[in-house]
Amino acid sequence: MNAESRTRLNQTPEWTALAEHRDQLGDVELRELFAADPGRGTGYTLEVGDLHVDYSKHLVTDETLRLLRELAAATDVFGLRDAMLRGEKINTTEDRAVLHTALRAPRDAVIEVDGENVVPAVHAVLDRMAGFAERIRSGEWTGHTGRRIKNIVNVGIGGSDLGPAMAYEVLRSYTDRDLVVRFVSNVDGADLHEAVRDLDAAETLFVIASKTFTTIETITNATSARDWLLTELKAGPEAVAKHFVALSTNAGKVSDFGIDTANMFEFWDWVGGRYSYDSAIGLSLMIAIGPDRFREMLDGFRIVDEHFRTAPAESNVPLLLGLLGIWYGNFHDAQSHAVLPYSHYLSKFTAYLQQLDMESNGKYVGRDGQEVEWQTGPVVWGTPGTNGQHAYYQLIHQGTKLIPADFIGFAEPVADLGERFRAQHDLLMANFFAQTQALAFGKTPDEVRAEGVAEDLVPHKTFKGNHPTTTILAKELTPSVLGQLIALYEHKVFVQGAVWNIDSFDQWGVELGKVLAKRVEPALTEGAEVPGLDASTQALVAKYRELRGRK
Numbered sequence: 001m002n003a004e005s006r007t008r009l010n011q012t013p014e015w016t017a018l019a020e021h022r023d024q025l026g027d028v029e030l031r032e033l034f035a036a037d038p039g040r041g042t043g044y045t046l047e048v049g050d051l052h053v054d055y056s057k058h059l060v061t062d063e064t065l066r067l068l069r070e071l072a073a074a075t076d077v078f079g080l081r082d083a084m085l086r087g088e089k090i091n092t093t094e095d096r097a098v099l100h101t102a103l104r105a106p107r108d109a110v111i112e113v114d115g116e117n118v119v120p121a122v123h124a125v126l127d128r129m130a131g132f133a134e135r136i137r138s139g140e141w142t143g144h145t146g147r148r149i150k151n152i153v154n155v156g157i158g159g160s161d162l163g164p165a166m167a168y169e170v171l172r173s174y175t176d177r178d179l180v181v182r183f184v185s186n187v188d189g190a191d192l193h194e195a196v197r198d199l200d201a202a203e204t205l206f207v208i209a210s211k212t213f214t215t216i217e218t219i220t221n222a223t224s225a226r227d228w229l230l231t232e233l234k235a236g237p238e239a240v241a242k243h244f245v246a247l248s249t250n251a252g253k254v255s256d257f258g259i260d261t262a263n264m265f266e267f268w269d270w271v272g273g274r275y276s277y278d279s280a281i282g283l284s285l286m287i288a289i290g291p292d293r294f295r296e297m298l299d300g301f302r303i304v305d306e307h308f309r310t311a312p313a314e315s316n317v318p319l320l321l322g323l324l325g326i327w328y329g330n331f332h333d334a335q336s337h338a339v340l341p342y343s344h345y346l347s348k349f350t351a352y353l354q355q356l357d358m359e360s361n362g363k364y365v366g367r368d369g370q371e372v373e374w375q376t377g378p379v380v381w382g383t384p385g386t387n388g389q390h391a392y393y394q395l396i397h398q399g400t401k402l403i404p405a406d407f408i409g410f411a412e413p414v415a416d417l418g419e420r421f422r423a424q425h426d427l428l429m430a431n432f433f434a435q436t437q438a439l440a441f442g443k444t445p446d447e448v449r450a451e452g453v454a455e456d457l458v459p460h461k462t463f464k465g466n467h468p469t470t471t472i473l474a475k476e477l478t479p480s481v482l483g484q485l486i487a488l489y490e491h492k493v494f495v496q497g498a499v500w501n502i503d504s505f506d507q508w509g510v511e512l513g514k515v516l517a518k519r520v521e522p523a524l525t526e527g528a529e530v531p532g533l534d535a536s537t538q539a540l541v542a543k544y545r546e547l548r549g550r551k
């Protein structure tokens, strides 16, 4: 079935069967499901690479899973996967191939776009990045005044920021602690100001990351960074070459900006921004952790790519996670999905997933150009779990909304934590296990009463449970495990987009705001008339100008 000829998803027999099955299951309780199957706790688990994935605490039976796989088969998820991996232009609205998997392909792989094998170019750029990263790390590359580079400031936004910024935090314990690495994304000048205020320009390298090299926020920040650098160094434009490198697909714009294309690390239009941090966009990360660790991370991505490509539907983890999301979003009206890591190092992980998932699957128009009649991507949210426990877990436990959640944890604390701090790890993980237990099984009124609680407080202290969670457990948070986790979520998002029949690789929904901002700016600065400006925005602009003392 191709996108055009495909029957409307919600009219397929597979969809109807799932809807009927949902009605039959009714409000089935996780307590019942576990009582009926003593092997569920070990049986409903899968392994992929170093990840142990437990999906026993989901509101599903074998029959649910079978019906979900039927839906995946009917919507040809694996067919689209194979087309993606072959380099076909499955991003139809932009007429582009979708080949982030080529970024971690082995040197001898052959993956063609328009008849050309892209793998040699991928490795050529990785090798150049490695050479450059080593020159910075060793001190061989010096700034304009001959001083060693000690500070890296990555300037980018969206996919050109969230991935490297997240991964830098995740792999902090693998970084060269003598290097200061910062990420500037917001067009609010405060972001750049705070990033550079205590830096010595003579020791600072700006990494300008932008796929298009036209993104207004990044170009504005890059221009201000250049001004700051030249002022601080009291130097002319010749200083730029030693302090600015670019990561981009657009050599022309890089050169227009004044960066020598010899200092540009290239990637390609078949890499989506939110799928790009394992491309040249990862340069700041590679400088921080070193090329060997970066390659270990790519190996981790590849493990899950291979699994997604070859594992049968019954044991294919990205397929399973994608389908579970569909089960809740489309058949239980869940609106959001929480990702709750029990690792301080994963503090930016969910923010990264927000772009990956919501920019990919936040769409109401299908690949056939028609409005979909089913829910698509969920609101993805979450922060490290223990902090969340003291903030919003109340709502997950006793609120009125169904919020499926992923819990991600590790058996070992990171190696360089030291004995004193390592000792806290068991307590962290005790919380990790306790929360999924409490969410799944709750506490009945009788159990509350048995504790001698006064009758009027019993309803308040009761936990209905039945809140579904996936537990992802790995031994240790290594570069490879990070790659595995990211590839897992990339392919999960792919699965959902394939079933929903949407193009997960375009992002037209971000365009309107960009155009309007350009139009409104002269109204703020010069009081220019903006034709067609609505009454509300017009009044707000007038108020803004008044507050800024502009006539």
Ligand SMILES: O=P(O)(O)OC[C@H]1O[C@](O)(CO)[C@@H](O)[C@@H]1O
Pocket (backbone or CB within 6 Å): 157, 158, 159, 160, 209, 210, 211, 212, 213, 214, 215, 218, 273, 274, 359, 507, 510
């Ligand atoms: O890397 P660029 O071209 O600066 O784009 C940054 C981000 O902007 C977006 O296009 C959204 O506005 C993202 O998809 C992308 O990751």
